[in-house]
Amino acid sequence: MGESFRVAAVRAAYVLMDREATTSKVEQLIGSAAAEGARLIVFPEVFVPGTPIWIDAVPIWDGDEAWFARLVDQAVVVPSPTTDRIGTAARKAGAYVVLGVDEREPHGTTIYNTILYFGPDGQLIDKHRKLMPTGSERTVWGMGDGSMLNVVPTELGRIGGLICWENYMPLARFHLYAQGVQVWLAPTLARGDGWIATMRHIAREGRVWVVGVNPCVRVDQIPADFPDRDRVWRVMDEDEAEWVEPGNSVICNPNGEIVAGPLRYEEGILTAEVDLTRVAETRRLFDPTGHYHRPDVFQLTVDTRPRHAVTLVRRMQPPNH
Numbered sequence: 001m002g003e004s005f006r007v008a009a010v011r012a013a014y015v016l017m018d019r020e021a022t023t024s025k026v027e028q029l030i031g032s033a034a035a036e037g038a039r040l041i042v043f044p045e046v047f048v049p050g051t052p053i054w055i056d057a058v059p060i061w062d063g064d065e066a067w068f069a070r071l072v073d074q075a076v077v078v079p080s081p082t083t084d085r086i087g088t089a090a091r092k093a094g095a096y097v098v099l100g101v102d103e104r105e106p107h108g109t110t111i112y113n114t115i116l117y118f119g120p121d122g123q124l125i126d127k128h129r130k131l132m133p134t135g136s137e138r139t140v141w142g143m144g145d146g147s148m149l150n151v152v153p154t155e156l157g158r159i160g161g162l163i164c165w166e167n168y169m170p171l172a173r174f175h176l177y178a179q180g181v182q183v184w185l186a187p188t189l190a191r192g193d194g195w196i197a198t199m200r201h202i203a204r205e206g207r208v209w210v211v212g213v214n215p216c217v218r219v220d221q222i223p224a225d226f227p228d229r230d231r232v233w234r235v236m237d238e239d240e241a242e243w244v245e246p247g248n249s250v251i252c253n254p255n256g257e258i259v260a261g262p263l264r265y266e267e268g269i270l271t272a273e274v275d276l277t278r279v280a281e282t283r284r285l286f287d288p289t290g291h292y293h294r295p296d297v298f299q300l301t302v303d304t305r306p307r308h309a310v311t312l313v314r315r316m317q318p319p320n321h
Helices: 019-035 065-074 081-093 135-139 164-168 170-178 192-206 277-282
Strands: 005-011 038-042 096-104 111-118 124-129 158-161 183-187 209-213 243-245 249-252 258-263 268-274
Touching (some): 005 019, 038 183, 065 096, 170 192, 183 192, 192 209, 192 249, 192 258, 249 268, 258 268
Parallel strands (some): 038 096, 183 209
Antiparallel strands (some): 005 268, 249 258
16 A cells, blocks of 8 residues: 655635735745655645635625626736746755646636646646636636546555535545545635534545645735735634634545644645555445445446547548649
């Protein structure tokens, strides 16, 4: 099953809609996590350049155009100098790095909620775009497709996962289970004990290690010069009025037991020792796509074709005579 290794869930504050400043913070945090012995370092959902927090602050079409334009300007193109910097930091750390970003195409304006996977050699080895943005998220993020719904084989084990409420999609989970995922990564913005219960359930259902990681941002960390700063954020819970993102990070073992966290209301790095032998041990009694599956009763079809905006059909050249 391979050697055990240390995983780190990095809970930190982004610099809202500032790609360069947040990327600099990511570089520092990768170094800090590596100094704690982490070989797999996981960051929150859309950490670079941060969550478009205005989506629940103002009605749709009520003056959010400037904020969206700023998001387009600060979004991450893949590949780009930003991804080169993250790759370099991963290489210096000798660790796998998984980072959530707001992504756009080089000449596009649609934003995708994306996870990037970097290897310890600094190479970008895979990415996943969120399949279905939730609620008001659909005003800023497009939808991914089945071509980016992969488990990533690494020397540490098979890593993969879903973003935030994608984790509630049973068939998406089943597809990743069927690919042999062993370490499940769940970058998220979800709050509360209900989300912790979800992380524990996935760990026990998939017999996987689960790393759930959130950002942790106070209202006073919204940059002072942010446009219409007094309108960009609406208090969601009076008990958490000082928090944009209170955090809710946790690490669970394959039996669904919490081994680190939950960590809330403070920045920090959660770590845990991952032993993949536990995956095999717990699957003795329950393997969701193996001996506890009934393929004679249930079948899942997954379309993994990429969905491009344009498909070019080229004219065939006439044969030479």
